[in-house]
Amino acid sequence: MSNESLANLMTETRKFAPPAEVAADANVTAAAYEAAAEDRLAFWAEQARRLSWETAPAQTLDWSNPPFAKWFADGRLNVAYNCVDRHVEAGHGDRVAIHFEGEPGDSRAITYAELRREVSRAAHALTELGVATGDRVAIYMPMLPETVIAMLACARIGAPHSVVFGAFSADALAARIEDADARVVITSDGGYRRGAPSALKPAVDEALTRPGAANVRNVLVVRRTGQDVPWTEGRDVWWHELTERQPEEHTPEAFDAEHPLFILYTSGTTGRPKGILHTSGGYLTQVSYTHHAVFDLKPETDVFWCTADVGWVTGHSYIVYGPLSNGATQVLYEGTPNTPHNGRWWEIVQKYGVTILYTAPTAIRTCMKWGDDVPAAFNLESLRILGSVGEPINPEAWIWYRKHIGGDRTPVVDTWWQTETGGIMISPLPGVTAAKPGAAQVPLPGIAATVVDDNGAEVANGSGGYLALTEPWPSMLRTIWGDDQRYIDTYWSRFPGVYFAGDGAKKDTEGDIWLLGRVDDVMLVSGHNISTTEVESALVSHPRIAEAAVVGATDPQTTQAICAFVILRGGAAEEEGLVEELRAHVAKELGPIAKPKRILPVDELPKTRSGKIMRRLLRDVAENRELGDVTTLTDSTVMELIQSKLPTAS
Numbered sequence: 001m002s003n004e005s006l007a008n009l010m011t012e013t014r015k016f017a018p019p020a021e022v023a024a025d026a027n028v029t030a031a032a033y034e035a036a037a038e039d040r041l042a043f044w045a046e047q048a049r050r051l052s053w054e055t056a057p058a059q060t061l062d063w064s065n066p067p068f069a070k071w072f073a074d075g076r077l078n079v080a081y082n083c084v085d086r087h088v089e090a091g092h093g094d095r096v097a098i099h100f101e102g103e104p105g106d107s108r109a110i111t112y113a114e115l116r117r118e119v120s121r122a123a124h125a126l127t128e129l130g131v132a133t134g135d136r137v138a139i140y141m142p143m144l145p146e147t148v149i150a151m152l153a154c155a156r157i158g159a160p161h162s163v164v165f166g167a168f169s170a171d172a173l174a175a176r177i178e179d180a181d182a183r184v185v186i187t188s189d190g191g192y193r194r195g196a197p198s199a200l201k202p203a204v205d206e207a208l209t210r211p212g213a214a215n216v217r218n219v220l221v222v223r224r225t226g227q228d229v230p231w232t233e234g235r236d237v238w239w240h241e242l243t244e245r246q247p248e249e250h251t252p253e254a255f256d257a258e259h260p261l262f263i264l265y266t267s268g269t270t271g272r273p274k275g276i277l278h279t280s281g282g283y284l285t286q287v288s289y290t291h292h293a294v295f296d297l298k299p300e301t302d303v304f305w306c307t308a309d310v311g312w313v314t315g316h317s318y319i320v321y322g323p324l325s326n327g328a329t330q331v332l333y334e335g336t337p338n339t340p341h342n343g344r345w346w347e348i349v350q351k352y353g354v355t356i357l358y359t360a361p362t363a364i365r366t367c368m369k370w371g372d373d374v375p376a377a378f379n380l381e382s383l384r385i386l387g388s389v390g391e392p393i394n395p396e397a398w399i400w401y402r403k404h405i406g407g408d409r410t411p412v413v414d415t416w417w418q419t420e421t422g423g424i425m426i427s428p429l430p431g432v433t434a435a436k437p438g439a440a441q442v443p444l445p446g447i448a449a450t451v452v453d454d455n456g457a458e459v460a461n462g463s464g465g466y467l468a469l470t471e472p473w474p475s476m477l478r479t480i481w482g483d484d485q486r487y488i489d490t491y492w493s494r495f496p497g498v499y500f501a502g503d504g505a506k507k508d509t510e511g512d513i514w515l516l517g518r519v520d521d522v523m524l525v526s527g528h529n530i531s532t533t534e535v536e537s538a539l540v541s542h543p544r545i546a547e548a549a550v551v552g553a554t555d556p557q558t559t560q561a562i563c564a565f566v567i568l569r570g571g572a573a574e575e576e577g578l579v580e581e582l583r584a585h586v587a588k589e590l591g592p593i594a595k596p597k598r599i600l601p602v603d604e605l606p607k608t609r610s611g612k613i614m615r616r617l618l619r620d621v622a623e624n625r626e627l628g629d630v631t632t633l634t635d636s637t638v639m640e641l642i643q644s645k646l647p648t649a650s
């Protein structure tokens with residue numbers, strides 16, 4: 001960004017107070033902010049007592065060697081014991097932990113007692129394969145109960161897992177196996193995707209031909225689809241054959257709070273993927289507390305559903321470690337939202353009586369595009385809290401989510417965090433905060449976040465700049481695996497002593513925080529820094545626009561010119577004068593400075609597999625450059641489609 005701070009253009013003023021019944025019975029009230037403000041470390045020490053420790057920590061934070069934090073360093077615990085066994089010991093063994101829903105419609109309910117048996121067997125199985133404490137295990141799986149079981153089995157024996165998203169290529173898998181130096185890979189024959197079995201094992205076989213993967217001794221294969229699998233004798237082992245003959249009792253060993261729990265590679269739109277390292281005690285404390293606070297989870301009655309893939313941090317923290325440490329009952333769904341029909345998600349909400357739903361803005365906008373009548377055909381009255389994560393949620397998408405999914409009654413919590421932060425950092429609390437559509441608003445109790453200018457000074461209310469985290473937090477990344485210097489350079493060098501998140505943000509006149517997209521995506525137009533998010537939100541607030549992606553293209557007059565790619569609602573047919581009308585609409589919403597120079601209707605937008613728009617590629621198109629790397633796109637043909645539209649532009 002230039003020295004001009006981010007322009008504060010959007011003036012969304014709607015507010016939604018917490019419903020009285022949520023406020024009256026909320027897990028966390030306004031008192032938590034006061035307690036944390038009074039003594040932040042005492043507050044986190046208190047939250048750590050949510051967990052069961054073999055040795056309770058006397059220390060809270062060791063920040064003697066910043067930016068390398070140690071939380072609860074003299075405490076010892078077993079993460080899997082906290083997520084499974086202790087609930088059985090407390091008499092909740094019969095409670096369903098996971099309602100698994102397969103894409104073809106098969107289902108399986110797994111109680112906490114059963115989960116304990118399965119995790120115990122899998123832990124023995126890994127030990128039999130020679131996996132020792134500290135060895136890394138790669139997990140390359142579809143969304144299956146065994147995926148969760150495998151992660152917990154690793155945690156149980158102190159073997160850090162590295163989950164690689166099941167749709168990544170053999171090359172991506174090989175690079176991650178090599179960087180983490182994994183010794184065992186857990187995978188499956190395949191999984192169901194868009195109505196058909198889709199193979200996974202061949203990608204593992206291919207990855208293991210690469211020299212960097214030479215240290216992998218065994219491949220443990222879960223049988224899901226029953227399809228034919230190529231087999232390497234002596235290396236490959238069936239999960240069911242190995243686990244079935246293991247004892248169902250396993251004594252969990254306690255590890256240091258700072259024992260590595262997992263490595264997770266950021267999808268990264270640029271550069272080599274970074275292996276984000278998370279450890280045990282602080283991580284579990286924060287994901288457990290935030291899941292309890294932000295979703296107001298009542299384990300006896302709620303049915304929680306996070307639609308993310310376990311291959312992303314959202315799945316790690318809010319499918320596996322947060323919900324299970326809290327003894328929640330949750331839904332785990334294998335497939336795509338539109339198989340076999342566009343209402344599949346809402347059918348699942350109805351079937352299991354889901355009370356809390358956590359999903360991403362990209363999914364919400366897709367559902368908006370499919371039409372209001374799709375969710376209207378199902379009974380969604382069980383829902384009481386809705387969550388959003390992954391990118392800024394446009395106010396119109398927020399309003400649609402609340403109205404058409406939440407029956408105009410549920411709070412919507414817009415949760416800001418990152419792979420690096422491990423857990424939720426900024427979010428409304430459903431029983432406390434008067435919610436503003438499109439804003440994550442307030443740092444959670446115990447979290448210190450603000451917006452700073454180019455010099456690292458906090459901005460005044462009503463101004464924009466960069467999001468910064470000004471105090472360490474329990475679930476923070478500890479380093480980038482094998483590269484401490486890159487950890488320092490990436491996050492701690494922009495502003496001394498402060499964590500740089502890489503996101504643009506602003507404070508509104510009441511001091512609430514609005515996230516405005518990655519700093520790389522901020523545009524410079526005639527000396528003004530303008531957020532792509534705000535222009536996109538203005539476009540999406542027009543009734544003809546379903547989705548929008550905005551980029552700044554090099555321009556001789558204005559430095560950058562705003563260029564918008566839009567998907568039209570109700571078919572792509574573009575009526576006479578529509579582009580002019582859209583430009584005028586943005587000017588009216590945000591001011592003339594934000595008026596796009598070009599608006600290009602397209603059929604699809606380029607997205608990463610985690611649903612983020614790849615603006616970098618759109619910038620290549622807008623600047624008539626050759627396209628950069630398209631390998632992390634969900635569908636690489638999208639770019640050809642967009643380029644074929646180009647002659648009609650401007």
Ligand code: WT7
Binds near residue numbers: 391393502517
């Ligand atoms: C980046 C982190 C957090 C788990 C999923 C993504 C963006 C995330 C929000 C939000 C605005 C958001 C940020 C952040 N982001 N949540 N509620 N509002 N932006 O994890 O892949 O590590 O991405 O996602 O840009 O830095 P990730």
